[in-house]
Amino acid sequence: MKWFPSFGSQRRNRELQEEIDAHLQMAIADRVARGEAEETARHAATQEFGNIALVQDVTRQMWGGGGWFEQLGRDLRYALRQLRKNPGFAITATAMLAVAICANSTVFSWIDGTMLRPIPGARDTGDLVSLQRGERNFSPTPPFSYLDYRDLREQNHTFAGILAYHHDWITLTGGAQPERAYIANVSANYFDVLGIKPMLGRFFLAEEETKPAVPNVVLSYSLWKTRYAEDPAIVGKSIEIARHPLTVIGVAPEGVVGAMPGLRDDLWVTLDPLGTDVWRMTHRSGGAVWLNVIGRLRPGVSRGQAAQDLDTVMHNIVAEYPDDHLGANQITLDPMWRSPFGANGYMAATLPILLAFAAVVLLLTCANVATLTLVRFVSRRRELAIRQSLGANRIQLVWQMVLEGVVLSIVAGAVALVLTSWTSKTFAWFFRASSSPTTLNGSMDHNVVIGIAVFSLLAGMLCGALPAWRSSHAPAIEVLKAESASISCGSRNRKLLSGLVVAQIALSLPLLLCSGLLLRTLRNLAGANPGFEQDHILTATVGLNIAGYSDNEVQLIRHKILDRVSVLPGVKVASLTDWIPMTLGHKGEDAYPEGYVPHPHESLQVYHAEVAPRYFESLHIPILEGREFTPDDDEKAPRVLIVDQTAARRYWPGQDPLGKNLRIWGRIFTVVGVARNSTHMFVNESPEPMVYMSFFQEGYETIVQVETEGNPFDLAPAAENAIHEIDTRLPVFDVRPMRESTQLASSFAVIQSTLAGMFALIGLVLAVTGIYGVVAYRTQMRTHEIGVRMAVGASRVDVLRLVLSQGLWLTGMGLALGLAFALGLTRVIARLLYGIGANDPVTMVSVVTLLGAMSLLACYFPAHRAMHRNPVTAIREL
Amino acid sequence: MNEKEQYKNRVELLQGTLDMLILQTLQWGPQHGYGIVQALRVQSGDVLQVETGSLYPALHRLERQGWVQSEWKQSESKQKARYYRITAKGKKQLASDLDRWEQIVEAIGLVMYKPKESAS
Numbered sequence: 001m002k003w004f005p006s007f008g009s010q011r012r013n014r015e016l017q018e019e020i021d022a023h024l025q026m027a028i029a030d031r032v033a034r035g036e037a038e039e040t041a042r043h044a045a046t047q048e049f050g051n052i053a054l055v056q057d058v059t060r061q062m063w064g065g066g067g068w069f070e071q072l073g074r075d076l077r078y079a080l081r082q083l084r085k086n087p088g089f090a091i092t093a094t095a096m097l098a099v100a101i102c103a104n105s106t107v108f109s110w111i112d113g114t115m116l117r118p119i120p121g122a123r124d125t126g127d128l129v130s131l132q133r134g135e136r137n138f139s140p141t142p143p144f145s146y147l148d149y150r151d152l153r154e155q156n157h158t159f160a161g162i163l164a165y166h167h168d169w170i171t172l173t174g175g176a177q178p179e180r181a182y183i184a185n186v187s188a189n190y191f192d193v194l195g196i197k198p199m200l201g202r203f204f205l206a207e208e209e210t211k212p213a214v215p216n217v218v219l220s221y222s223l224w225k226t227r228y229a230e231d232p233a234i235v236g237k238s239i240e241i242a243r244h245p246l247t248v249i250g251v252a253p254e255g256v257v258g259a260m261p262g263l264r265d266d267l268w269v270t271l272d273p274l275g276t277d278v279w280r281m282t283h284r285s286g287g288a289v290w291l292n293v294i295g296r297l298r299p300g301v302s303r304g305q306a307a308q309d310l311d312t313v314m315h316n317i318v319a320e321y322p323d324d325h326l327g328a329n330q331i332t333l334d335p336m337w338r339s340p341f342g343a344n345g346y347m348a349a350t351l352p353i354l355l356a357f358a359a360v361v362l363l364l365t366c367a368n369v370a371t372l373t374l375v376r377f378v379s380r381r382r383e384l385a386i387r388q389s390l391g392a393n394r395i396q397l398v399w400q401m402v403l404e405g406v407v408l409s410i411v412a413g414a415v416a417l418v419l420t421s422w423t424s425k426t427f428a429w430f431f432r433a434s435s436s437p438t439t440l441n442g443s444m445d446h447n448v449v450i451g452i453a454v455f456s457l458l459a460g461m462l463c464g465a466l467p468a469w470r471s472s473h474a475p476a477i478e479v480l481k482a483e484s485a486s487i488s489c490g491s492r493n494r495k496l497l498s499g500l501v502v503a504q505i506a507l508s509l510p511l512l513l514c515s516g517l518l519l520r521t522l523r524n525l526a527g528a529n530p531g532f533e534q535d536h537i538l539t540a541t542v543g544l545n546i547a548g549y550s551d552n553e554v555q556l557i558r559h560k561i562l563d564r565v566s567v568l569p570g571v572k573v574a575s576l577t578d579w580i581p582m583t584l585g586h587k588g589e590d591a592y593p594e595g596y597v598p599h600p601h602e603s604l605q606v607y608h609a610e611v612a613p614r615y616f617e618s619l620h621i622p623i624l625e626g627r628e629f630t631p632d633d634d635e636k637a638p639r640v641l642i643v644d645q646t647a648a649r650r651y652w653p654g655q656d657p658l659g660k661n662l663r664i665w666g667r668i669f670t671v672v673g674v675a676r677n678s679t680h681m682f683v684n685e686s687p688e689p690m691v692y693m694s695f696f697q698e699g700y701e702t703i704v705q706v707e708t709e710g711n712p713f714d715l716a717p718a719a720e721n722a723i724h725e726i727d728t729r730l731p732v733f734d735v736r737p738m739r740e741s742t743q744l745a746s747s748f749a750v751i752q753s754t755l756a757g758m759f760a761l762i763g764l765v766l767a768v769t770g771i772y773g774v775v776a777y778r779t780q781m782r783t784h785e786i787g788v789r790m791a792v793g794a795s796r797v798d799v800l801r802l803v804l805s806q807g808l809w810l811t812g813m814g815l816a817l818g819l820a821f822a823l824g825l826t827r828v829i830a831r832l833l834y835g836i837g838a839n840d841p842v843t844m845v846s847v848v849t850l851l852g853a854m855s856l857l858a859c860y861f862p863a864h865r866a867m868h869r870n871p872v873t874a875i876r877e878l
Numbered sequence: 879m880n881e882k883e884q885y886k887n888r889v890e891l892l893q894g895t896l897d898m899l900i901l902q903t904l905q906w907g908p909q910h911g912y913g914i915v916q917a918l919r920v921q922s923g924d925v926l927q928v929e930t931g932s933l934y935p936a937l938h939r940l941e942r943q944g945w946v947q948s949e950w951k952q953s954e955s956k957q958k959a960r961y962y963r964i965t966a967k968g969k970k971q972l973a974s975d976l977d978r979w980e981q982i983v984e985a986i987g988l989v990m991y992k993p994k995e996s997a998s
Binding site: 015016018019020022023025026027029030049050051054055058059061062063 | 910911912913916929930931934935936938939942950953955957958959960
């Protein structure tokens, strides 16, 4: 095989030219020798030789070899020439394919940026698994205590390493301006297990895990860049975090944002950097259960084996410390792409379905382009027939046609590549600013480029091969003989065309149906009553616990805040809480109700929130029994609880819950009230038991929550000022109306319905143009026949009926098939729906009606045109 | 298109035969394209007139198949020309072509002459 065919072929072309010249020279010389005049001899010799260019051409074909490369070049040039001849087709097809490929590559880039790159910068993330303890749970709380984690890490036989972390907000003090940052407490092997090397300095040493000699901190690249101005000598310097000095020992490489998918850590410290958290490091239950754990499997170990191994270790731990491990304790392992910790649990539930929708759009587009191609090939039958009689076999013809499809789709792929480099970044639009340092976006890397290449090649093959195979079936002789009268384009092609139209309608129906269902779900979610007031509520987070105040100071400031904010004009009710519902987060704790015998393996986890007096009043959540918290429920008073209906019914069915006791964190809490159920995470959640504790007894974070008279947004500056009047250094952030925060809960419903809606629209346009194109084409092909029919007495209505009936027949078939297909597909999205069944008859009927009406309209235009033609010109036409 | 088709058809029509004729001509020594045309014409008593549109594709195909080799040489009349020489492989091919040709001639002869014999 020649590697430089162009060079070789140039030489061969020159030699062929010389060979032919020599032939002519010798012929002339012979003739001159026989006595002919030079000029006549030249003329006669040339005449005798024949068409020089043609001889060269057919001779060249014998070289064949010039290699596949040269052959490909010739075929490509031919394909391009054919496409150039018909720019309308080329542009339409390319544009449609580009949109369809872009739809796929965009969703894929989102999957790539989230699920496929769960931990940016980490090595071989496929070997990483996240550990969950107890009942499998969507959006779980950190499952392990340090001691449990350490035992698992040291006693397993299947992991190359297991890391642990916990992250939260902290305030960077010391600078001119205090700044809030997300800090992670991590095990010393954290970066080792992830396989990340420091950009500057070093990471943590094993002996520093529990008690570092000096408190150490590792900075993220972005923090180093923004707050420390890329100081190359930062290592060894001391920085102040929540008013404590820590020594910078290293800087992580650019792009490294920590181990929880979708969240961004700014800095990392060891598990107990100041040595002040001894209790948490030496207990196994309650508040000491605070770590998220990720393990790296040893090579060759399967997830199943590893889970079994850890289960054995965990079993021993439970046997040794049964009181610390009540409830379910089995270990489940998830690959990082669908890890329930962080964003990927949600991604895994949403993005693959969207990719499936996009794939349907691509199929639909291929069917549409194939229709166009087929129509075009029919008019190219003569060309194909000639090529066939010249010796091209069917494979070569198909190859040529496929090549044209591939050329189209490669161009479309290139356009899609450019588009995707932009659309991949639109993913972040769906995530509003929230109280979490979310970093979610699509990524445009080699995976996506490969993806686009695969999508385009697939599309090209589909668009080109099918019609080509059909067209090449036509026997050459017949086609060559065929005159315009018999240009009915063959029953085979007609069937294929009809099939493609039916396919387009059948594919677009499920898209429309799913998008209809998802849009109605979104409307239902937005209109659902979450069980609490969210329209006139303003919330603001005060970073008390992360700013380095002492406990006494914190309590004092909290009371002051409440006092000041309550009296602001426009404030109806002010309260404090440490949790906002419907913000993709919750706090969970194991609770042991007195006198309640749990079922075997029943999870005892309850949701909990710490709320101040008048919290329920401000959110309009009625207290059904007992009382709300009062200012007297403070640290000195006995611990009290308000439970919701779900908790009351589960733990004390048929009894009065008031006065009952619950043990949490080893402490006894007494129930003083029952609140009506309200939404915790999602409108469509299955209710989990919730217990409210008194803010002044157990509150951790400080979130001010006020019910306003007017627009909560207008009150924001006044509230912020009131807090700063207490202490100007108080960090206040996330000041926003409740409505804005709770919209987080429907982020994924918005993504689903937006994309499904866009895809469905594309599908509808494609299907309608597809049926229009085919009916118009067929009607045009039958112009002559219609002319004859009219000439012998058919009325215009007959013509209309003729054309419409064929369109309607196709539409009907497509709708029937589409419905069958849709019933399968809606089952897949059933669990994304809210307030509407997967087979909702109203949606189904309206979608079928819409598609049917649009198809009818698409058929009507060609029919109308045919009806109004003058039969005489129609007959003459072909 | 049509002209090209004609040539191509003729090539295909003559394929086996033309190859054999060319190889046979080259048995007497290396020859260039023009020489082969002349030799075939003379030897067939002016009956066979090989078209260039058939000859050159055939020569180039034979070369690709390794049955002939070519080189550029000066002719007696100082004309630089491409000379084709039959290879060992080509000779084998010629032998088998000839076999097949004789079989065909014999077979056709059987078909064509038998009825006459029985009639007489």
